[in-house]
Amino acid sequence: MFFISFYIVFKIVMIRHLIIKNKLINYLICYLLRIRNKKALFLIQKNKIEEIFNFRKISSPLGKYYNELIFDNNFFGLGYSLKTYCDLKQLNAYVEHGYFFGSYVPDDEKNWWCKKIITFSRHREEFIKKKTDKEVIKIGPYIHYAEDYMVNADFDNLKNDLGKMLLVFPAHAATGAKIDFDTNLLIANINSVKNDFDTVVISLFWDQAQDKKITSVYKKEGYKIFSAGHRYDWYFLSRLKTMIKLSDYTMSNGVGTQLGYCIYLNKPHWIAKQKVTEVAFNSKGEENNSTYTNEEYIIVSQEINEVEEVFKTYLKIISKKQKELVNKYWGIDEVKSKKELFKLLK
Known part of the structure; x- marks a missing residue:
């Protein structure tokens, strides 16, 4: 039985290697x-x-x-949004599908047949260039390139209904794992500022939004529930962009890519930090939880601690230090026009 399982895993790895290395095979599989x-x-x-x-x-x-x-470009509508933005027919570049803190660079990113990698900032570019000779294209916060999900009239009407809105991003787990944190503490932190707003909206990752045990807890508090969609939904980023634009203030219980998006869209953000752990429930989860080497983990921890420190206070405005930090990691000054992006990606 062991040898049969080993053989199956070996064949899967070999097939994936062929897909990654060969554009024609990649095309046929897709x-x-x-x-x-x-x-x-x-x-x-x-x-x-x-x-x-x-x-x-x-x-x-x-x-x-x-x-x-390129498989990862299907996540969160990234490939769709970038191609739509600059009228590109095919995207022949690997898009980092979220902000990777630290020096870690996924193997797929280094090994895929394409010769270009898309990321956020100069800071991230420096780490990537140490691991690969591929061209690195910096484009800033990906949310810039997503179309709005709602037309102006519908947006304005919904904004009037919501009033002053607090948008909250609870932490979510990677594939193959479950997230664990004290929901009561998160709710207590939300309620400590709730009176400053007319509406509280909880933004849940797709698997959390499908879990009635999770959604019922927030509904009991009178919060509205939102999800940007499944990770393979082309309009994920568009929904997220619209919801952030509808908000007046944003909040999370840990660092995530959405923080940079919120600041880019000029929405203040507060990290109400709490203990968050991921528990793997299959081999994919175990693989994700053991991604970093000790050296990589140290750098990741340092960078995340830096962000948490700057956003740990409930401020009504975006401070200069916060803007500078988000620019460092998310590359706000790297945003490209349609012509610029097309020229880089054609």
């Missing part, structure tokens, strides 16, 4: 996946017209309809 999971495209387009707070339907699971050849 083509077959699109045929097999064609229902996912129907659901993506159907969910596009759903009301933005219909979180259960919007976050429903989707099959791997790989419209982008």
Whole structure:
């Protein structure tokens, strides 16, 4: 039995290696996946017209309809948003699908057949260039490139209904793991500032939004629930952009990519730090939880601590120090025009 399992794993690794290294094989695999999971495209387009707070339907699971050849570019509508922004037919670059703190660079990023890597900032570029000779393209916060999810009139009407709004991002786990933190403490922190707002909205990752035990806790407090969608939804980033723009203030219980997006969209942010742990429930989760070497983990911890320290206080404005720090990691000064991005990616 052991040898059979080992053989299966070995074959999967070899097939993945062939896909990563060969563009033609990569194309054929994606083509077959699109045929097999064609229902996912129907659901993506159907969910596009759903009301933005219909979180259960919007976050429903989707099959791997790989419209982008490079697998990770299908996450969160990144490839779709970048191509739509600059009228690009095909994206032949690997997009880092979130901000990676520290010096860690995923193997796929280094090994995929494409010759370009897209990231946020000069700070991140320095780490990538130490691990690969590929061209690194810095484009700042990805949220800039997403289309708005709602037209102006609908946006204004919803904003009037919501009034002054606090948007909260509870921590979420990586694939194959469950997140664990004291929800009562998070709620207590929210309620400590709740009277400054008319509405509290909780932004949940797709798997959390599907969990009725999780959503019921927040609903009992009178909070509204929002999800940007499943990770394979093309309009994930667009929904997130619109919800951040609807907010007046943002909050989280840990550091995440959304922090940079909030500051870029001129929404103050508060990190109400608390103990958050990830518990793996399968081999993928165990792999993700053991990603970093000791040296990489030290750098990650230092950078996250730096961000937490600067955002630990409930400020009504975005401070100069906060702007400078977000620019360091998320690269606000690296945002590209449509022509600039097209020229870099064509």
